Amino acid sequence: MSQTATFETQIPNRLDRLPWGRFHWLVVVALGVTWILDGLEVTLVGSLAGAIHQSPALRLTETQVGLTASAYLIGAVGGALFFGWLTDRLGRKKLFTLTVLVYLVATIATGLSWDFWSFAFFRFLTGAGIGGEYAAVNSAIQELIPARRRGTTDLAVNGTFWAGAGMGAGASIFLLNPAVIDPELGWRLAFGIGGALSLSVLLLRRWIPESPRWLMTHGRKEEAEKIVGDIEAWVARDRGPLPPVEGAPIRLNPRSHTTLGEVASTLFRTYPRRAVLGVVLMACQAFCYNAVFFTYALVLTRFYGIEAAHIGWFMxxxxxxxxxxxxxxxxxxxxxxxKPMITLTYALAGLLMALTGWAFAAGLLSAWQQTLAWTVIFFFASAAASAAYLTVGESFPLEMRAMGIALFYAIGTGVGGVVGPALFGWLIQGGDRTHIMWGYLLGAALMLLAAFTEWTLGFAAERRSLEDVARPLSHAGEDSTLR
Structure with missing residues (x-):
């Protein structure tokens, strides 16, 4: 699959030695908004669950509310795999433009739903756009951010999911207030927020270049060198003279694409420990997050008597x-x-979740006490979940990075995320606190399993170049990559 002659380049070293500047802020804002959109979608449906359940047009049962959440996640799985495959073949920039367009159309269409099936279908398409975004955007961000700031930046960007969650919760307070607007119209208008936000994203992303790392592995050396030169000039105008380039150049034998067979071989023969680690981290956090957040509004309305219009205050x-x-x-x-931080955050979240599940079953918590408990738990779980995305992005070679992110997102979401909301929707509809407690204890056990797996299989990637953590498949020198 060689595309051009073997060549040497300093592109990775040139990008990693750059001081932080306005260019990096642009990357974070324009691409990181993906997590805001996902947080907006998840929390809107969580906060609007009561209103959607009571909608005369939709008339969804608690179980159907859980199923629509699963439809969103199934769409995210399919979108991640399909668009992730295209991202590694066609480039980061084309796909993070296409995926946000899919999201824009689908989320607006959700507000026009007329029954359970239309609502579930549009949620499926919305999830497909967001799933594709995760693959294209995660790979682009990691390839453009300097190595010494990659962990901090990636966690912060993933954490902005909750800025979107806050927007969704705040919007629901206003749009579900009968004194302001008819709730039947309010929940429909809420889905237009994401559409409006994604329009501004399209404008910002015009200024984000293609990943030079992706270009160099596909033999487009001159184009990659020009983009890096433009980035360096931008940063130099902002921060002054740049530090010298250090480190040996990387030697590449570029290729046009990577086959699915090579992806499978790299995952399960070259990096089997990392493959197991990625599956466990992604699946365990996905189960806990999606089980709790897609259905917490139902817990509040059914067990604590909170009105649907007030759910946003608890979110x-x-x-x-x-x-x-x-x-x-x-x-x-x-x-x-x-390794130590991922282990610690998963373990603390699991232990606190088990304690909270027991207190809920015993009836020891008020609605606000329950909410405070979840707030503390997910302070740690949010960092853990963000680190899971960081881990799968760093674990594998550049030529299959987007597909790797997509695959583990799909596995994690499919195993943990799709099952969780449907299971908890069914448990809540049964009305037995003890049964719901067992669901929470299952989530706690999974988080502890993830902590143990990280401690056993985790590896050091902090402050290291992506090409050092996982050698490119096109690397023409001796492979010294950690297994």
Whole structure:
């Protein structure tokens, strides 16, 4: 699959030695908004669950509310795999433009739904756009951010999911207030928020270049060198003279594409320990997050008697705790290291979730106490979940990075995320606190399993070049990659 003659390049070293500047802020804002959109979608449906359940047009049962959440996640799985495959073949920039367009159309269409099946279908398409975004955007961000700031930046960007969650919760407070607007119209208008936000994203992304790392492995050396030169000039205008380039150049034998057979061989023969680690981290956090957040509005309305219009007030503390976790703990993943911090955050979240599940079953918590408990738990769980995405992005070679992210997102979401909301919707509809407690204990056990797996199979990637953590498949020199 060689495309051009073997060549040497300093592109990775040139990008990693850059001081932080306005270019990096543009990358974070324009691409990182993906997580805001996902947080907006998840929390809107969680906060609007009561209103959607009571909608005379839709008339969804608790189980159907859980099933529509699963439809969103199934779409995210399919979108991640399909668009992730295209991202590695066609480039990062084309796909992070296409996927946000899919999301824009689908989320607006959701607000026009007329029954369960139309609502579930449009949620499926919305998820497909978001799933594709995760693959295209995660790979692009990691390839453009300097190595010494990659962990901090990736966790902070993933944490902005909860800025979107806060927007969704706040919007629901206003749009479900009968004194302001008819709730039947309000929940429909809420889905237009994401559409409006994604329009501004399209404009910002015009200024984001193609990943030079992707270009160099596909033999487009001159184009990659020009983009890096433009980035260097931009940063130099912002920060002054740049530090010298250090480190040996990388030697590449570029290729046009990577086959699915090579992807499978790399995952399960070259990096089997990393493959197991990625599956466990992604699946365990996906089960806990999606099980709790897609159905917590139902818990509040059924067991605590909270009105649907007031759900947003209880979602806001969730969002703040989840946003604060990656922002405050993120720098420790670059200083203390990935392995100890991922282990610690998963373990703390699991232990606290088990305690909260028991207290809920015993009837010891009020609605606000329950919400405070989840806020503390997901302060740690949010950092852990963000680190899972960081781990699968760093674990595998550049030529299959988007597909790797997509595959593990799909496996994690399919195993943990799709089952969780449907299971908890069914448990809540049964009305037995003890049964719901067992669901929470299952989630706690999974988080503890993830902590043990990280401690056993985790590896050091902090402050290291992506090409050092996982050698490109097109690398023409001796392979010294850690297994």
């Amino acid at each position: 806001l503390p969730f969002a703040l705790g989840n946003l604060a976790g990656p922002l405050l703990l993120g720098p420790l993943f670059d200083s203390i290291g990935r």
